[in-house]
Amino acid sequence: MRMDLIQxxxxxxxxxxxxxxxxxTVVGNPSMEEETYRRKGVAAxxxxxxxxxxxxxFDLEPRTACSIAGRLAGSEPPETADDSLVAETLCxxxxxxxxxxxxxxxDRGFHFRVQPPEVHTDPEGMKSSYDxxxxxxxxxxxxxxxxxxxxMRYNRRRKAEREPALSx
Amino acid sequence: MEQFTALSVSKENRPVRYLVVDDSVFAxxxxxxxxxxxxxxxxxxxxxxxxxITEYNRTLPDIVxxxxxxxxxxxxxxxxxxxxxxxxxxxxxxxSVGYQENILAALQKGARHxxxxxxxxxxxxxxxxxxxxxxxxxxxxxxxxxxxxGVPS
Numbered sequence: 001m002r003m004d005l006i007q008x009x010x011x012x013x014x015x016x017x018x019x020x021x022x023x024x025t026v027v028g029n030p031s032m033e034e035e036t037y038r039r040k041g042v043a044a045x046x047x048x049x050x051x052x053x054x055x056x057x058f059d060l061e062p063r064t065a066c067s068i069a070g071r072l073a074g075s076e077p078p079e080t081a082d083d084s085l086v087a088e089t090l091c092x093x094x095x096x097x098x099x100x101x102x103x104x105x106x107d108r109g110f111h112f113r114v115q116p117p118e119v120h121t122d123p124e125g126m127k128s129s130y131d132x133x134x135x136x137x138x139x140x141x142x143x144x145x146x147x148x149x150x151x152m153r154y155n156r157r158r159k160a161e162r163e164p165a166l167s168x
Numbered sequence: 169m170e171q172f173t174a175l176s177v178s179k180e181n182r183p184v185r186y187l188v189v190d191d192s193v194f195a196x197x198x199x200x201x202x203x204x205x206x207x208x209x210x211x212x213x214x215x216x217x218x219x220x221i222t223e224y225n226r227t228l229p230d231i232v233x234x235x236x237x238x239x240x241x242x243x244x245x246x247x248x249x250x251x252x253x254x255x256x257x258x259x260x261x262x263x264s265v266g267y268q269e270n271i272l273a274a275l276q277k278g279a280r281h282x283x284x285x286x287x288x289x290x291x292x293x294x295x296x297x298x299x300x301x302x303x304x305x306x307x308x309x310x311x312x313x314x315x316x317x318g319v320p321s
Binding site for chain 1 (some may be wrong): 193197198263
């Protein structure tokens with residue numbers, strides 16, 4: 001796994017969570033995920049294709065998800081994670097983190113398209129493989145722990161295909 | 169949420185009317201809260217580019233806050249179509265994806281400014297003030313954070 005591709009997502013998550021939750025975030029040590037992913041609670045999945053291909057699962061324990069949804073809406077936390085506010089908050093938060101990371105990567109010359117976030121309800125995610133192993137990052141925030149499960153690969157062929165066209 | 173010096177349209181001395189376009193209900197709700205803290209009113213809202221065009225024609229807002237990545241029709245195409253029909257339209261792009269190509273494309277199609285999500289209310293306030301001031305339509309009322317503009321006699 002290329003850490004230069006992972007780092008923009010870590011920086012973006014750190015920055016976005018810190019700004020929105022108005023407190024410091026502590027980034028935990030990364031761990032490698034080699035088995036099929038099992039979500040911890042409420043999760044949003046965002047896929048992307050292009051020079052880099054893969055997916056990110058933005059995953060929160062239900063209590064954390066409710067707490068974050070309440071904080072960002074400026075209201076009391078929803079009683080359960082099934083509340084539509086939780087899903088909306090989660091998708092928009094994931095959208096902001098991925099969007100900021102994509103911005104950093106795009107300005108470094110990586111081009112790809114990001115799919116809209118979707119709430120991930122399956123207990124299992126995509127299985128890791130030799131070229132798309134997953135890294136799990138944790139972010140300790142004032143509202144609780146947030147997990148980012150990142151599985152991606154650098155698509156050499158696609159980038160090589162595009163380069164002659166650009167130089168023509 | 170922090171309150172800002174209310175912005176109003178100088179000719180009619182009325183609150184600024186906003187059209188908020190974003191496919192996320194959560195984002196629209198957040199922007200609506202900011203609009204309220206700026207002393208503005210929501211003229212309308214839309215969740216995609218097609219609806220944005222319809223809502224623009226129906227409400228003729230003073231300013232539009234437009235997301236980029238949306239289903240059916242993306243924000244940049246919506247900007248192009250709105251500005252083609254209404255060359256004076258004031259549209260500020262509000263998106264989490266802020267890379268140079270996107271910003272340039274939006275500006276080339278007629279957007280006036282760009283704000284990256286997560287949106288800081290003070291940043292958006294200054295940009296709205298700048299865009300409206302640029303067209304000479306704005307007057308700030310009261311005292312406080314925003315710079316007071318000349319009040320028409």
